[in-house]
Amino acid sequence: xxxIQREDIHIISRYSNLTEQGIEKALKENVYNDxxxxxxxxxxxxxxxxxxxxxxxxxxxxxxxxxxLHKFAKIGLTQGLVIITTILVLYPKIDINIRSIILTGSxxxxxxxxxxxxxxxxxxANAYDFFLAWTVFVTLWVIxxxxxxxxxxxxxxxxxxxxxxxxxxAKDWSEVFVFTLLFIINTIALLLSFLLSKYKxxxxxxxxxxxxxxxxxxSYATIGIVIGIFDKYQVVFPILIFITSIVFTLGIWHxxxxxxxxxxxxxxxxxxxxxxxxxxxxxxxxMMFLLVSFFIIASVTLVIxxxxxxxxxxxxxx
Amino acid sequence: MxxxxxxxxxxxxxxxxxxxxxxxxxxxxxxxxxxxNNNQSLAIKVLSVFGGLLAxxxxxxxxxxxxxYNSDVGLLIFGALCIAGAIWINKEYDKIIxxxxxxxxxxxxxxxxxxxxxxxxxxxxxxxxxxxxxALLSLGIVQNYIISFISILIINGSILTLIISNEGYNLIxxxxxxxxxxxxxxxxxxxxxxxxxxxxxxxxxPIRIGSIFSLLSGLIILGKKGVLPxxxxxxxxxxxxxxxxxxxxxxxxxxxxxxxKIQHKAGIYIFSVLLLLPTALSPAxxxxxxxxxxxxxVNYKIGLAIGIISFIYFISQYYYDLNFTLxxxxxxxxxxxxxxxxxxxxxxxxxxxxxKV
Numbered sequence: 001x002x003x004i005q006r007e008d009i010h011i012i013s014r015y016s017n018l019t020e021q022g023i024e025k026a027l028k029e030n031v032y033n034d035x036x037x038x039x040x041x042x043x044x045x046x047x048x049x050x051x052x053x054x055x056x057x058x059x060x061x062x063x064x065x066x067x068x069l070h071k072f073a074k075i076g077l078t079q080g081l082v083i084i085t086t087i088l089v090l091y092p093k094i095d096i097n098i099r100s101i102i103l104t105g106s107x108x109x110x111x112x113x114x115x116x117x118x119x120x121x122x123x124x125a126n127a128y129d130f131f132l133a134w135t136v137f138v139t140l141w142v143i144x145x146x147x148x149x150x151x152x153x154x155x156x157x158x159x160x161x162x163x164x165x166x167x168x169x170a171k172d173w174s175e176v177f178v179f180t181l182l183f184i185i186n187t188i189a190l191l192l193s194f195l196l197s198k199y200k201x202x203x204x205x206x207x208x209x210x211x212x213x214x215x216x217x218x219s220y221a222t223i224g225i226v227i228g229i230f231d232k233y234q235v236v237f238p239i240l241i242f243i244t245s246i247v248f249t250l251g252i253w254h255x256x257x258x259x260x261x262x263x264x265x266x267x268x269x270x271x272x273x274x275x276x277x278x279x280x281x282x283x284x285x286x287m288m289f290l291l292v293s294f295f296i297i298a299s300v301t302l303v304i305x306x307x308x309x310x311x312x313x314x315x316x317x318x
Numbered sequence: 319m320x321x322x323x324x325x326x327x328x329x330x331x332x333x334x335x336x337x338x339x340x341x342x343x344x345x346x347x348x349x350x351x352x353x354x355n356n357n358q359s360l361a362i363k364v365l366s367v368f369g370g371l372l373a374x375x376x377x378x379x380x381x382x383x384x385x386x387y388n389s390d391v392g393l394l395i396f397g398a399l400c401i402a403g404a405i406w407i408n409k410e411y412d413k414i415i416x417x418x419x420x421x422x423x424x425x426x427x428x429x430x431x432x433x434x435x436x437x438x439x440x441x442x443x444x445x446x447x448x449x450x451x452x453a454l455l456s457l458g459i460v461q462n463y464i465i466s467f468i469s470i471l472i473i474n475g476s477i478l479t480l481i482i483s484n485e486g487y488n489l490i491x492x493x494x495x496x497x498x499x500x501x502x503x504x505x506x507x508x509x510x511x512x513x514x515x516x517x518x519x520x521x522x523x524p525i526r527i528g529s530i531f532s533l534l535s536g537l538i539i540l541g542k543k544g545v546l547p548x549x550x551x552x553x554x555x556x557x558x559x560x561x562x563x564x565x566x567x568x569x570x571x572x573x574x575x576x577x578x579k580i581q582h583k584a585g586i587y588i589f590s591v592l593l594l595l596p597t598a599l600s601p602a603x604x605x606x607x608x609x610x611x612x613x614x615x616v617n618y619k620i621g622l623a624i625g626i627i628s629f630i631y632f633i634s635q636y637y638y639d640l641n642f643t644l645x646x647x648x649x650x651x652x653x654x655x656x657x658x659x660x661x662x663x664x665x666x667x668x669x670x671x672x673x674k675v
Contacts, residue, residue, distance in 0.1 A: 006617075008328055011350045013512050014519045015343040022335040023509035033617045035574055039665075041614055046662035054655030056637075060648035265361040269368065276376070289380035293373045293422075300369030300418045304362050308414065 004030040071120045078113045082106055100147035107138040107150060128164035135161055148209040155189055155213065176231060179224030180240045186217035187247055194254075211262060214251070221247065222270045226277040259314050261307055268303045272296060325351065362414060367464060370421030377426050393434030400427030401452060408460040421464055428452075428472065442483040446476040461520035470528030474535060487548045494536035494601075495559040498608060501529045502563050505612040506570070530609060530621050534628060541602025541632045543639060553599055560604035561594050567611050574615075600639070602632040 009026050012018065033041070062077065069077075085106040089099045111134045118130055135157040142154045159182060166178045190213045197205045221244045228237040248267050255263030276292045325347060333340050404424035407416055428449065435445045453469040453476075460466075481489050504511065504526055512519040539545050540556060565587060572583055597603040606629035613621030637647060 004328065004331065010512055010519060010522065012328060012332060012342070012347060014516050015346040015350065016329075016332070017341050018332060018513060019336060020509045020513045022332065023513055025335045026332060027509060027616075031617055033574075033614055035576065038571070038574055038614070042665060043662060046658050046665065050655050050658030050660075050662055052655070053651050053658060057648045057650075057652030057655055060644055060651055064644035064648060261361045265365045269365060272369075273372070276372070284383075286380050286384035289376050289383060293377040293380060296369055296373040296376060297418055297422055300365060300373075301415055304365060304418065305415050307362060307365075 006031045074116055074120065075113070078109065078116050082109045082113060085109060100145050100150065103141055103145050104147065104150045104153065107141055107153060110134060110138055128161055128168050131157055131161040131164060148206050151193075152209060152212065155186070155216075158185065159216075174231070174234055174236070176224050176228045176234060176240060177236045179220050179227065180236055180243075183217055183220035183224060183240070184243065186213055186220060187243075189213055190217055214263070214266065217247075218251075218266055218270050222273055225274050229274075229277050229281045256310075261311060264307055264310065265303065269300070272299050272303075275299075363417075363464065366414070366417035366421060369418040370425060373418070373422040374425045374429070377422070378429065381430075390434050390437035393430050393437065397427045397430030397434055400424070400430060401456070403427075404465065405456050405460050408462045408465055417462070417464055420462070421468070424456075424465055424468060442479060446479045446483075449473075449476045457521065458517075461517055461524075463524050466521055466524035467528050470524060471531060474528070474532035478535065478539075482546065487546055488552055490536065490539060490546070490548060491552050491555045494533070494540060494556050494605070497529065497533045497536055498556075498559050498563055498605065501533050502566075502608070502612060504529055505616050505618070508616060526618070527620065530624060533605065533609065534624060537602040537605045537628065537632070540605070541600060541635055550599070553601060556601035557594075557598045557604055560601055560608050561591065561598075563608050564594070564604060564611060565590065567608075567615065570615060571611075597636065600632065600636045603629070603636060606632050 004026065006027070009023060009031070013023050066074070085102055089103045089106065091099075114130055114134050118127075135154070138154065138157075142150050162182060162185070163178070166173045190210065193205050193210060193213070221240070224240050225237075225244060228234070228240060231237075248271070251263045251267045254260070255267070272295075276296060279288060279292050279295065282288070325344070329340075329342055329344075329347075400423045404420040404427060407423075408420050431448070431452075432445060435448065440448075450473050453472040456469050457466055477493060481487070481493065504522075508522070512522050540548070540553070568586060568590065572578075572586075577583060577586070594604050594607075606625055609621060609625035610629060613619075613625050637651065640647060640650075642650070
């Protein structure tokens with residue numbers, strides 16, 4: 001028997017005289033969660049709430065005594081937590097996924113440690129060097145664990161470091177340059193994860209990770225170009241356009257090859273935004289806004305039409 | 319996509335669930351599956367919504383630069399035309415391709431109407447009532463997923479505007495309670511609703527997601543202090559509705575989990591009420607828990623994700639708002655943690671011993 005989904009029951013009930021009782025039975029048998037799943041759900045629910053509440057109780061307890069603690073005790077406590085969690089990770093009996101989750105916790109605790117350090121010695125909590133130190137000191141764990149959420153945390157740290165550095169130290173960097181830099185770094189991360197999953201087969205990289213990085217990278221490119229269109233001319237702008245056109249072409253090519261509708265909708269949408277910005281740069285009169293409005297509707301519709309056709313072709317090939 | 323043979327198999331399966339001979343409109347089913355194939359991709363849905371929003375924004379830019387917003391009659395006529403056009407085009411061609419056009423036209427229409435009615439010096443109340451009426455009308459005429467979803471959000475927003483602009487803040491409890499009952503009904507009576515008629519069957523999915531979002535907006539107003547100046551005198555009122563709904567759901571759960579003994583049932587009822595009692599003054603927690611339970615019961619993943627995220631948020635808000643010292647809070651948290659870990663081991667043992675029998 002083919003596996004029946006909610007959608008099937010809805011469609012068939014619409015065009016038949018199925019009774020309420022029949023639908024109810026079909027839903028219960030095929031769609032709704034059964035006893036086994038409920039038991040698992042309740043267990044996970046209780047243990048998560050249990051551990052969550054207990055740990056936050058402990059943290060609140062320290063927070064209560066915090067002001068009175070000596071600075072060695074403060075750093076010592078946080079460091080102790082980092083050490084304990086990291087030792088737990090080395091314990092081979094625990095499931096590998098849970099160990100990775102614990103290691104992600106340790107990586108966050110490293111940030112807490114630097115924050116405590118910054119609080120005691122007044123280095124300021126949002127200075128770029130705080131994030132730089134955090135990034136540098138978790139690098140080894142990130143590489144060893146090869147755990148997607150930890151990699152995402154790492155990328156966020158790198159991005160934050162760059163943005164803060166450009167705001168606090170390199171004040172002469174133009175916005176377009178900052179976005180170009182961010183775009184290049186995230187794109188390199190994206191390409192690396194593609195190559196790793198293809199040739200090394202180290203670990204399967206989950207789709208949500210690749211999609212998130214793709215969204216970040218394309219958004220940086222688009223925002224950079226839109227700012228560049230309205231800003232005064234600068235040397236980095238044509239470079240950004242050049243790299244973007246290569247990356248976007250590669251993205252479309254990959255989308256067609258991997259049969260992924262994601263790339264074939266994200267990249268055209270970014271292009272539509274860029275072209276709209278360009279049109280408004282030419283003239284910001286009322287007629288242009290009207291034209292751009294129609295252009296967006298027409299082009300999005302065109303993209304969707306093509307996507308549908310391509311998807312139809314894919315399903316027929318299968 | 320399912321092919322004809324596949325569909326045949328499905329129909330045979332459904333026949334086994336019924337006593338009487340079933341009648342199917344096979345051709346309609348086959349063509350419905352062909353259209354559904356277009357509908358599958360989430361990327362396309364998101365693309366059409368974002369495209370629609372962008373187009374609406376630039377169109378508003380056009381209106382303001384051109385100064386067209388000065389003529390009230392023009393705004394009214396044009397707004398009405400936009401909404402009617404969106405509904406008509408959906409009625410005429412029910413295809414995913416025209417979603418971008420209809421969504422932009424629908425949103426632009428409502429914005430223009432609100433400007434126009436405001437120019438005519440209509441009150442907020444009157445505008446809200448008009449909006450509710452138009453949105454209901456559109457739900458009745460066309461059952462497209464995205465348009466229906468937006469209509470439900472417009473209805474919810476209008477009702478909230480009515481409550482806020484009349485400063486009837488206590489009414490929010492009644493509204494949220496009503497929403498909770500509606501959501502519970504929609505989730506539990508899926509079979510009844512989709513077997514009533516074709517229009518309701520098509521509206522089922524947008525109503526479900528729309529009512530969850532509406533309930534969530536109500537919970538945020540209740541759960542986050544300072545969003546609205548709600549008097550706290552009647553705040554337990556919503557809690558009673560949520561807890562009653564959860565208790566009612568437990569009876570469904572007993573059926574799934576094969577719990578039959580009266581003592582066990584009574585114990586679980588009492589324990590659940592005791593557990594929820596400390597949250598009586600922040601109803602958002604039990605509300606979020608209701609969303610989690612309902613979504614898991616019918617295996618609705620988006621609802622489950624929304625429920626879990628809001629549950630975590632409201633719990634944190636609850637402890638943040640508590641007027642206790644950090645020490646008392648930490649003891650309270652620690653004890654609840656131990657309680658849940660205990661519950662885990664208790665149920666773990668109970669369930670495994672049940673399996674042996």
